[in-house]
Amino acid sequence: MGDTYRRLRRMVTLTLVLTAAVWLAATTLLLGSRATIASAAEEANPALLASLAAHAALSDTDRAAWQSFRGGEVKLTGPGRRYRDDITTAGENLVRLAELDTTGTAGRQALLAVNGQLVTYQGLVEQADASYRQGADDLGYAYLTYSSNLLHGPGGLLSRIEDMAELNRRAIERSHTSPWVDPGTPLVALLAAGVLLGHLLRVQVFLSRAFRRTINPPLLAATLVLCVLAIWTTLALNGGHQAFRSAERQALPALSQVWQTQIRRADLGTAALRANASRVASAEPDLTAAEPARARLDTLMARALDSGGLMAGLPIGAVAVAVLATAGLRLRLNEFRG
Amino acid sequence: MIRRLGPALVLLCCLSALSCGRSGGGESISVLGPWTGQEEQAFRAMFAGFEQATGIHVDYTGTRDARSVLGSEIHNGNPPDLAVLATPGELRDYAAAGVLRPVDDALKASDLRGQYGAGVGDLTVVPGPTGERHSYAVIVKAALKSIIWYAPGKLPADARIRLTTPGLTWKELTRVASGLGSSGGRPWCMGVEDTANSGWPGTDWIEDLLLHRSGPGVYDQWVAGTLPWTSAPVRQAWQAFGSVVAQSGDRGRILLTNFGRAGTRMFVTPPECFLDHQGSFITAFYGQALGRGNASPGPEPDFDFIPFPSGDERNGSPADGEDGDGQGDGQGDGGRSGAGQGRAEEVAADLLGMFRDTPAARRFLAHLTTRAAQETWIRRPASGAISLNRSVPVDAYPDALSRRIAETLTAAGAVRFDASDSMPQTMAAAFDHAVLAYIADPGRLDALLADLDQVRRAPH
Numbered sequence: 001m002g003d004t005y006r007r008l009r010r011m012v013t014l015t016l017v018l019t020a021a022v023w024l025a026a027t028t029l030l031l032g033s034r035a036t037i038a039s040a041a042e043e044a045n046p047a048l049l050a051s052l053a054a055h056a057a058l059s060d061t062d063r064a065a066w067q068s069f070r071g072g073e074v075k076l077t078g079p080g081r082r083y084r085d086d087i088t089t090a091g092e093n094l095v096r097l098a099e100l101d102t103t104g105t106a107g108r109q110a111l112l113a114v115n116g117q118l119v120t121y122q123g124l125v126e127q128a129d130a131s132y133r134q135g136a137d138d139l140g141y142a143y144l145t146y147s148s149n150l151l152h153g154p155g156g157l158l159s160r161i162e163d164m165a166e167l168n169r170r171a172i173e174r175s176h177t178s179p180w181v182d183p184g185t186p187l188v189a190l191l192a193a194g195v196l197l198g199h200l201l202r203v204q205v206f207l208s209r210a211f212r213r214t215i216n217p218p219l220l221a222a223t224l225v226l227c228v229l230a231i232w233t234t235l236a237l238n239g240g241h242q243a244f245r246s247a248e249r250q251a252l253p254a255l256s257q258v259w260q261t262q263i264r265r266a267d268l269g270t271a272a273l274r275a276n277a278s279r280v281a282s283a284e285p286d287l288t289a290a291e292p293a294r295a296r297l298d299t300l301m302a303r304a305l306d307s308g309g310l311m312a313g314l315p316i317g318a319v320a321v322a323v324l325a326t327a328g329l330r331l332r333l334n335e336f337r338g
Numbered sequence: 339m340i341r342r343l344g345p346a347l348v349l350l351c352c353l354s355a356l357s358c359g360r361s362g363g364g365e366s367i368s369v370l371g372p373w374t375g376q377e378e379q380a381f382r383a384m385f386a387g388f389e390q391a392t393g394i395h396v397d398y399t400g401t402r403d404a405r406s407v408l409g410s411e412i413h414n415g416n417p418p419d420l421a422v423l424a425t426p427g428e429l430r431d432y433a434a435a436g437v438l439r440p441v442d443d444a445l446k447a448s449d450l451r452g453q454y455g456a457g458v459g460d461l462t463v464v465p466g467p468t469g470e471r472h473s474y475a476v477i478v479k480a481a482l483k484s485i486i487w488y489a490p491g492k493l494p495a496d497a498r499i500r501l502t503t504p505g506l507t508w509k510e511l512t513r514v515a516s517g518l519g520s521s522g523g524r525p526w527c528m529g530v531e532d533t534a535n536s537g538w539p540g541t542d543w544i545e546d547l548l549l550h551r552s553g554p555g556v557y558d559q560w561v562a563g564t565l566p567w568t569s570a571p572v573r574q575a576w577q578a579f580g581s582v583v584a585q586s587g588d589r590g591r592i593l594l595t596n597f598g599r600a601g602t603r604m605f606v607t608p609p610e611c612f613l614d615h616q617g618s619f620i621t622a623f624y625g626q627a628l629g630r631g632n633a634s635p636g637p638e639p640d641f642d643f644i645p646f647p648s649g650d651e652r653n654g655s656p657a658d659g660e661d662g663d664g665q666g667d668g669q670g671d672g673g674r675s676g677a678g679q680g681r682a683e684e685v686a687a688d689l690l691g692m693f694r695d696t697p698a699a700r701r702f703l704a705h706l707t708t709r710a711a712q713e714t715w716i717r718r719p720a721s722g723a724i725s726l727n728r729s730v731p732v733d734a735y736p737d738a739l740s741r742r743i744a745e746t747l748t749a750a751g752a753v754r755f756d757a758s759d760s761m762p763q764t765m766a767a768a769f770d771h772a773v774l775a776y777i778a779d780p781g782r783l784d785a786l787l788a789d790l791d792q793v794r795r796a797p798h
Contacts, residue, residue: 109399109407116406120534127771139778142536142593150533155402 004210005336008329011203015325018196022226023318025192026233030307030314032180033237037244041301044171045252047100049294051165052259053287054093055158058118059266060285061086062151065125066273069132069144078129082284087122089287094118103167110164117157121150148274152267172248181244186237193230197223200325211332219328222321229317236310239303247300255293262289365698366395369690370411371422372404380721381478384714388705394698412437417693420702423475425759427766429689430464433474439692440472444700445707461755462689475689476707479715479723482747483617483684483756484546484646486511487624489604491640493612494521506647508551512581518612519585527603527611528586529595530777537770539597540777541758543582543615546684547575551649554682554752561757563765567790576787580780586611589777602627605640615646617686618743619722639739645681645746683750686759687726716740726753768793 061083068080098111124147131140151157179185200223207216262285269284373381378400385396401407405424411417417437423429432438441462462475490498500506500514515525530539549557552571559565560572567573586592601614605628614620624641690706692699705711712725713734724744725734732748735741747753758766772786 105399109401112407112410113401113403116403116409117534124534131775136775136778138590138593139775141590142531142774142778145594146531146533146536149531153533156533160403 005333007206008333008336011206012326012329012333014199015196015203015329016322018192018199019318019322019325022189022192022196022229022321023314026189026229026314027311029180029185029189029237030233030310033185033240033244034305034307036175036178036180037240037301037304040172040175040244040248041305043100043102044168044175045248045297045301047097047102048165048168048172048252049255049259049290050093050096050100051161051168052256052263053290054090054097055161055165056259056262056266056285056287057086057090057093058151058158058161059263059270060287061090062148063266063269063273063284065128065144065147066270069128069140070273070276074129074132074140079125083125087118090118097164102171103164107164107167110160110167114157114160114164117150117160121147121157124150145274148270152270172252176245176248181241183238183241185241186234189233189237190230193226193233196321197226197230200226203325203329207328207332211335216328216331218324218331222324222328225317225320225324229314229321232308232310232313232317236308240305240307243300243304247297247304251293251297251300255290255297258290258293262287364393364395365696366397367420367696367698367702368418369396369398369420369422369702370404370408370418371398371400371688371690372402372424373422374400374402376718376721380715380718380723383718384478384706384711385702388702388711392698392701394701396702412693419694419696419699420690420692422478423689423691425763425766426461426464426687426689426755427760427763429462429475429691430760431763432691433464433466433472436467437693438466438474439695440466440474441476441692441700441703442473444692444695444703445473445476461687461753475691476703477726478688478690478706479712480685480687480726480747481617481619481722482724482743483542483686484550484682485616485618485643485743485746486646487601487604487614487616487620487641487643488612489609489640490642492604492607492609494518497612501644506644508547508578508647508649511647515582515585515613523603523609524585524587524611525613526582526586527600527614528583528592529597529600530592530774531594531596535770536593537773538758539600539616540579540583540773541766541769542617542684542756543579544572544575544773545757546615546646547578548572548757549682549684549754550646551575551578554754557682557754557757561754561760563761563794567787567794568784573783573787576776576783580776580783582615583777583780592777593774598623599627617722618724618740621722621739642739643743645683648681681746681750682752682754683747684754684756685724685726685747686756716744764796765790765793 064082064086065079068074068077068083073080094111094114097107101108103110124143128140128143128147131137131143149156153159175181200219204216204219204223207219208214265285371378371381378398381400382398385398388394389396399418404422405428408417408421408423412432423432429438462473462477463471464474465471466474488498488501493501494517497514497518500510518525528539530537532538545557548560548571551574556565556571560569565572583589583592597616598620600611601616601620602624603610604612604614605624621641628640690703692703707727709727709729712727712730715721715723716725716730717734717736719736722740724740724747726747728748730744732741732744735744758769761769768790772790775782776786
């Protein structure tokens with residue numbers, strides 16, 4: 001009696017420890033991957049998109065200013081409404097970048113520099129405006145060229161914003177290589193569940209031999225719950241990771257591409273206006289063109305973050321496994337007491 | 339996964355150990371400056387030995403926009419320990435506002451005067467918040483501005499001889515320049531574009547003309563805001579500049595040509611222009627244009643310089659070729675206080691100011707003024723940097739051209755900071771704009787000078 005009783009007690013203890021380990025491993029993996037995905041969804045991705053949106057708005061600001069000066073509207077309306085709207089859009093995105101603060105000291109200093117340069121840029125456009133209104137067209141043209149050079153030149157406003165975008169791209173790259181979203185990560189949960197499963201099967205076999213019963217129903221139920229829990233965890237983690245990879249490797253680049261296209265369009269428009277003194281109209285970039293791509297990215301990121309109730313399911317399932325397995329073993333322990 | 343996590347854990351442990359070691363073992367100072375790339379390497383070389391010798395870690399942040407970053411950090415109440423100041427005007431503003439700490443205790447004013455000479459040492463002495471004058475910065479490096487560059491191989495032989503004849507006057511220079519105009523290219527290379535700072539190459543012209551034709555006394559009055567812009571010496575300097583602009587080609591092109599590229603047109607065949615008025619730092623641009631990178635000029639240099647000529651000592655009148663309109667107020671040469679005391683030279687300098695007075699910051703400042711630290715930067719080929727420290731020997735410079743520039747500065751009877759850098763920032767901005775407006779339309783000189791006087795009289 002003594003040996004079997006003690007062995008049953010050890011089996012209860014081991015079952016509880018292994019169940020806790022499975023719960024702990026699965027929960028850690030789930031929280032780790034959610035934190036990585038949430039960081040990308042709520043910080044790095046929005047920061048990259050804010051820098052691209054600011055870049056596109058400022059590129060269009062320059063185009064709009066040239067359009068207004070070349071078209072002659074400047075003498076009545078200054079650099080124009082589109083210019084002012086673009087400046088506002090760029091400013092809002094820069095504020096968003098500052099709020100997100102994803103790139104540390106380097107990003108903060110770049111942002112300070114960008115804000116300073118943006119004020120300088122507006123000052124140069126105002127000087128161009130004032131000069132044109134006074135009839136000093138050559139001087140106005142020179143100031144407008146300086147403002148454009150400040151935007152597009154080496155070390156200029158747009159290259160600073162591109163630097164910030166690059167810092168955010170690197171942060172996103174780091175999240176791609178995080179072990180928490182590695183395709184092999186769910187195997188860790190599966191491995192832990194496999195160890196517990198092996199233990200439960202070993203217990204089942206021991207009980208059938210020691211007590212001459214074919215099957216222990218509570219233990220069988222615990223085994224089935226464990227299998228369901230392991231499959232659920234693996235599917236949820238895999239599904240989240242796949243959605244994250246699709247978001248980061250397809251949807252985000254596609255959205256970036258849309259912004260780059262708009263930026264190129266604005267820059268080509270500016271180049272045409274700078275080169276041609278006649279009253280040419282340039283094609284306006286569509287700053288709302290990114291909406292469909294952004295919606296796809298948002299959908300995928302939401303899917304990546306959705307654990308399908310696993311956060312609640314894990315503790316409930318783990319408790320169920322522990323209670324059922326313990327109940328199955330306790331039946332045999334009670335036989336000793338009886 | 340374990341393979342991935344393992345190195346991360348090891349790295350974490352190492353970083354923790356390092357950070358513990360640093361915070362417990364050594365001091366650290368933060369320095370903000372505009373130098374990046376090769377300039378940053380040169381600056382880091384200046385303090386590498388200091389870090390080894392003292393154990394003080396220098397946390398240098400280099401950004402081209404150091405000025406605006408510094409402004410924001412001061413505004414947020416979190417300035418670095420030390421920062422490079424873009425202009426003496428900024429030095430004066432920050433000292434008066436009480437955010438800069440005096441450095442004369444840290445450096446011993448007498449030592450500084452010994453090393454830099456009384457004139458140069460006093461360049462950083464400005465009033466503090468109580469009006470008491472202290473030294474508020476050290477000069478890390480300088481550039482000589484009173485220089486006219488030419489390409490010896492592209493210049494007609496007689497012009498070259500006349501230019502390099504000792505005692506060249508402004509009048510003679512304008513004659514030589516006029517002669518060059520008939521040989522195909524433009525006499526002067528000029529470009530005033532520098533994005534947000536456009537116009538300064540023109541202000542440098544006017545400053546040098548005033549300094550060398552009217553002397554340091556008049557120059558000082560003008561910088562201090564006590565000499566009107568409409569006064570005869572200042573007006574004549576503008577008119578002389580106007581005559582140079584008229585010989586430099588299309589005005590629209592001058593406005594749009596970058597200052598760094600303007601002089602490189604000397605090196606094309608046939609040359610598009612012959613003379614370039616620029617500071618000693620321009621050699622880096624020439625080197626790039628000639629595809630030399632940082633290589634020192636060879637024994638037969640592609641470019642050489644002459645010091646900015648003095649005014650015509652015989653009569654003090656505007657030189658030939660100028661469209662003087664005789665509307666001055668008769669002050670003429672009254673302020674030529676530098677005459678007879680050696681040449682006056684205009685310099686630009688990078689100043690390092692102290693925003694947090696700590697023992698480590700003081701030791702760092704003291705180190706930067708030493709001969710060894712100063713030599714570290716100037717020894718780098720094609721840096722264009724000059725040390726104002728008189729204990730730095732001329733043979734410390736890497737090539738003959740740099741040595742001659744240093745000798746020119748050492749021999750100066752008077753050294754003055756770039757005037758527009760020294761003026762209040764509003765005045766300096768107005769000066770830049772007026773230069774651009776004058777180039778675009780020289781007929782507006784009277785109105786522009788009157789506008790500048792209005793800015794001068796306004797409280798800053």
